Amino acid sequence: MLLRTENLSKQFGGVYALKGVNFEIAAGEVHGLVGENGAGKSTLIKMLTGVYRIEEGSVYWDGQKVNITDPAQSRNLGINVIHQDRTLIPTFDGVENAYLGREYPHRGVQVNWKEMRENVEKVRDQLGIEIDLEQTAAELSPPQKTCLEIIRAMMNDCRLLILDEPTASLTDKEAEILFDIIARLKQRGTAVLYVSHRMDEIFRLTDRITVFKNGTMVGCVDTESTDKEQLVAMMTDEWTGEGIRHNASFGKVLLQASDIRTQDGIMKHGTIQVREKEILGVFGLGGSGRTELLEAIYGYRPIKEGSVFIDGEKQTRLSPANSIARGMILISEDRRGKAIIEGLSVKDNILLSSIDSYSRHGYLDEKKEKADVREKAEALKIKMAGMDQRMIELSGGNQQKVVFARALMTQPRVFLCDEPTQAVDIMTRGEIHRLLREKADEGNAVVYVSSDLKEILEVADTVQIVAQGETREILPNKDLTTTEVLSYCYTEA
Numbered sequence: 244m245l246l247r248t249e250n251l252s253k254q255f256g257g258v259y260a261l262k263g264v265n266f267e268i269a270a271g272e273v274h275g276l277v278g279e280n281g282a283g284k285s286t287l288i289k290m291l292t293g294v295y296r297i298e299e300g301s302v303y304w305d306g307q308k309v310n311i312t313d314p315a316q317s318r319n320l321g322i323n324v325i326h327q328d329r330t331l332i333p334t335f336d337g338v339e340n341a342y343l344g345r346e347y348p349h350r351g352v353q354v355n356w357k358e359m360r361e362n363v364e365k366v367r368d369q370l371g372i373e374i375d376l377e378q379t380a381a382e383l384s385p386p387q388k389t390c391l392e393i394i395r396a397m398m399n400d401c402r403l404l405i406l407d408e409p410t411a412s413l414t415d416k417e418a419e420i421l422f423d424i425i426a427r428l429k430q431r432g433t434a435v436l437y438v439s440h441r442m443d444e445i446f447r448l449t450d451r452i453t454v455f456k457n458g459t460m461v462g463c464v465d466t467e468s469t470d471k472e473q474l475v476a477m478m479t480d481e482w483t484g485e486g487i488r489h490n491a492s493f494g495k496v497l498l499q500a501s502d503i504r505t506q507d508g509i510m511k512h513g514t515i516q517v518r519e520k521e522i523l524g525v526f527g528l529g530g531s532g533r534t535e536l537l538e539a540i541y542g543y544r545p546i547k548e549g550s551v552f553i554d555g556e557k558q559t560r561l562s563p564a565n566s567i568a569r570g571m572i573l574i575s576e577d578r579r580g581k582a583i584i585e586g587l588s589v590k591d592n593i594l595l596s597s598i599d600s601y602s603r604h605g606y607l608d609e610k611k612e613k614a615d616v617r618e619k620a621e622a623l624k625i626k627m628a629g630m631d632q633r634m635i636e637l638s639g640g641n642q643q644k645v646v647f648a649r650a651l652m653t654q655p656r657v658f659l660c661d662e663p664t665q666a667v668d669i670m671t672r673g674e675i676h677r678l679l680r681e682k683a684d685e686g687n688a689v690v691y692v693s694s695d696l697k698e699i700l701e702v703a704d705t706v707q708i709v710a711q712g713e714t715r716e717i718l719p720n721k722d723l724t725t726t727e728v729l730s731y732c733y734t735e736a
Contacts (some may be wrong), residue, residue: 244267244268244303244306244436245268245270245304245305245403246266246268246302246303246304246403247265247266247267247302247303247433248264248266248287248300248302248303249265249266249300249301249302249303250263250264250265250266250290250300250301250302251263251264251265251266251287251290251299251300251301251302251332251535252264252298252299252300252719253286253290253295253296253298253299253400253561254299254348255628256427256628256632256637257321257630257631258628259458260283260286260522261286261287261290261444261458261459262281262283262458262459263300263315263459263632264283264287264300264455264460265458266287266460268403268434268436269430269434270432270433270434271429271431271433271434272429272434272435272450272451273425273429273434273435273448273449273450273454274434274435274436274449274450274451274452275436275437275438275439275445275448275449275451275452275453275466276436276437276452276453276679277380277438277439277440277442277445277452277453277454277455277463277474277478278455278456278478278668278671279478279640279668279671281457281626281637281638281640281641282455282456282457282458282478282668283440283457283458283459284407284455285407285638285639286458287455288324288405288407288436288438290302291311291317291322291324291405292311292314292316292317292405292473293311293312293313293315293316293317293323294314294658295313297311297538300602304320305661307640312683313434313604314344315344317635318399320402320403321399321400321403321593322399322401322403322404322646323396323403323404324396324404324405324407324409325389325396325404325405325406325407325409326392326394326405327391327403329380329385329388329392329579330343330390330392331343331380331388331391331556332380332384333379333380333381333404333611334377334379334381334712334731335380336377336378336380336381336390336701336735337363337374337375337376337377337378337380337383337394338360338363340344340357340380340391340395340549341363341366341376341391341395341583342359342363342395343395343442344400345399346357346574348362349627350710351472355630362398363376363394363398364376364399366397367394369397370393370394370397370420370424371420372390372393372394372420374387374390374391374394375630377470379732380514382689384530384534385576385577385583386417387570387703388487389409389410389417390417390420391423391619395420395565397424399431401428402434403432403433403434403436404428404433404435404436405422405435405436405438406425406435406436406437406438406439408437408439408440408639408665408666409436409437409439410439410444411422411537412442412460416649417446417468422447422448423674425448427663434447435448435538439450439523440666440667440668440669440672442471442669444475445466445474446471448467449466450465450466450467450661451463451464451465452465452466452469452474454474454477454478454618455478456477456478456666458474461477461478462477462572465712466534472673473612475669478668479668480527486681489704489720489721490520490521490674490683490684490689490704491544492520493518493519493520493521493704493705494518494519494520494686495519495554495555496517496518496552496555496736497516497517497518497519497553497554497656497687497688498517498540498551498552498571498679498690499515499516499539499551499552499656499659500513500515500539500549500550500551500552501514501534501549501550501551501552502512502514502548502549502550503536503539503540503541503548503549504547504548504549505535505545505546505547506546506547507535507543507544507545507546508546508712509535509712510532510536510539510712511536511551511711511712511713512530512712512713512714513532513536513539513549513709513712513713514668514714515536515540515690515707515714517657517688517689517690518688519686519687519688520683520684520686520687520688520693520716521683521688521689521704521705522679522680522683522689522702522703522704522705522708523688523689523690523691523703523704523705523707524691524692524693524699524700524702524703524704524705524706524707525537525690525692525706525707525709526692526693526696526706526707526708526709526721526732527679527708527709527710528710529730529731530714531690531709531710531711531712531732532709532711532713533642533661533709534576534661534692535712536709536714537573537659537661537690538573539561540561540571540686541561541563541566541650542558542560542561542562542564542565542566542574543563543573543658546561548584552570552657553566553569553572553656554569554626555656556569567653568654570653570654570655570656571655571656571657571659572650572653572655572656572657572658572659573659573661574647574650574658574659574661574663575661576661576662576665576692577645577663577700578639578642578643580644583634583642583645583646584634585633585634585635586634586635586672587633587634588630588631588632588633588634589616589620589627589630589631589632589633589634589637589645590612590613590616590630590631591627591628592634592646592649593619593620593645593648593649593652594649594652595649595652596614596649596652597649597652597653613630617630619648619651619652619705620648622675623644623647623648623678624644624674625637625641625644625645625648626641627641633654639667640666640668641669642669643663643664643665643667643675644671644674644695647663647675647678655687656685656686656687657688657689658679658682658687658688658689658690659689659690660679660689660690660692661692662692662693663675663679663691663693664676664693664695664698668669676701676702677700679691680702683704693703696725696728696729697725699728700720700723700725700728704719704720704730705717705718705719706718706719706720706723707719708728708732710731710732715731718731
C-alpha cells in the first residue's frame with residue numbers, strides 16, 4: 244500500500260473529530276471518501292497534509308512509518324491536495340499562485356519570471372485548461388480558481404492527489420477536464436483520494452469507497468459491488484429522501500429587478516421577478532452572470548443601470564445593509580471569502596447581521612443572544628462542541644448551516660441563494676431544500692442559483708435561464724427536462 248493509517252485519531256476540546264481510523268490507499272487507485280459533513284473527512288485530509296499535528300495513531304508511507312509535521316513535509320512525500328476551500332493568495336496572479344510552496348527559478352540573483360511562466364503555461368496546456376494567468380486570484384471565478392489549484396498540484400511530483408469536493412463549483416465541461424486528468428494519473432500509478440458528496444462522480448471514478456460516520460470509519464467497499472442506497476445507509480440511519488414538492492399558485496411579486504447592468508459589464512441585461520411562495524431557480528452555464536446578477540440585486544456588486552423593487556418599493560440605494568433592512572438576504576457561493584469569519588465563534592457568526600437588535604440602552608442582552616442562537620442551532624441541527632467553538636473548526640456543511648442561521652436571524656422575506664448546497668452532504672442538502680420550501684410556503688420568496696441542473700429541477704417552481712450576461716426564457720417547472728433547459732442555454736440570443 245502507498246498510504247496506510249493505523250488508529251488515527253484527533254480531538255478538539257475533548258471531542259473526537261476522528262477516532263481509530265484504519266485507512267489505506269494503493270498506488271494507481273482512485274479511492275472515494277464519503278460521509279456526512281462533520282463525519283471526519285476533512286480532519287483526515289488535514290492530518291495527512293500536515294495542517295493538523297498527528298498526536299494519536301500512525302501513518303505509513305510506502306511501508307515506512309512517517310511523522311508528518313507540516314504541509315511542506317507532506318508535499319515532499321508526494322502528497323498534494325486541492326481543498327474545497329480554495330487556498331490561493333488573492334493579490335497573486337496565476338503564475339505566482341501556481342508556484343506557492345515551490346522554489347522560484349533564478350537567473351543569477353534575479354527571479355526568472357519567464358521560465359516560471361513557461362513552466363506554468365506548459366502544465367496548463369497539458370491539462371487543457373483555459374485560464375488567464377495574468378489575472379489575480381481575486382479576479383478569477385470559483386471554477387477558474389479550482390482550475391488554478393489543479394495546475395499548482397500537477398506541478399509537483401505527485402504520488403497521491405487528494406481532491407476535496409473538486410467539482411463543487413465547476414461546469415460539466417470543466418469537470419470532464421478534471422476526470423480526464425484523474426484517468427491519466429491513474430494510468431501512471433498516481434493514487435487519487437476523491438472526496439465528494441456527488442454520488443454519480445463517486446461511482447463513475449472510483450475503485451473503492453471508504454465511508455465515514457461521526458468521526459469513525461464505518462467500512463470500505465468495492466465500488467462495483469455497492470450502490471447509492473447501500474452507501475447512504477452506511478453514512479446515516481435517518482435519511483429518507485427529500486420529497487420536495489412544487490407550488491403552482493403564488494402571491495404578489497416580492498422582488499422585481501429590471502434591466503440590471505453591472506459596472507464591470509458581466510451582467511449586461513438582467514430582469515427577474517419572484518413572488519410570494521415561489522422558488523425561482525436561476526440556471527446558466529459557467530460565466531453566464533448568475534452570481535453577478537444576485538450580487539447586483541443585493542447591492543454587493545455596483546450597477547450601471549437598472550432598478551430593484553422589494554415588495555413594490557424601489558430601492559434608491561443598493562447596499563447589503565439596506566437589503567437586510569428591507570428584508571432581503573444573500574447566501575453567497577463564496578462561503579469562506581464572503582459569508583463567514585473563521586476566527587470568530589459560532590455564536591458571533593450567527594449574530595453578525597442582527598447584533599444591533601440585541602442592544603438595550605447601550606448594552607447587549609447576552610441572555611437573549613444565547614437563547615436565540617441556541618434555538619437556531621438546534622432547529623438547523625448544527626453539529627458543534629458549543630456556541631463558542633470557532634467557525635474554522637466546523638465542517639463545511641455545518642458552516643453553511645451557520646450561514647443560514649444568521650440569515651434567519653434577520654427575518655428575511657426574500658432569500659437570494661447562490662449555490663447554497665455547494666460541498667454539503669446528502670442530508671444537509673435535503674435539510675436546506677426543505678428549509679427553503681418551508682420559508683416559501685410561509686409566503687416568502689426564494690431565488691435559487693445552482694450549477695447542478697438536476698438540483699434546480701428538484702427544487703424550483705419556475706426556472707429562469709441566464710446566458711451570456713442576459714436573462715432569457717422563464718420556464719414553469721412542469722415536466723421540464725435537463726435537455727430542454729440546456730437547449731436554451733446553448734441557443735444564441
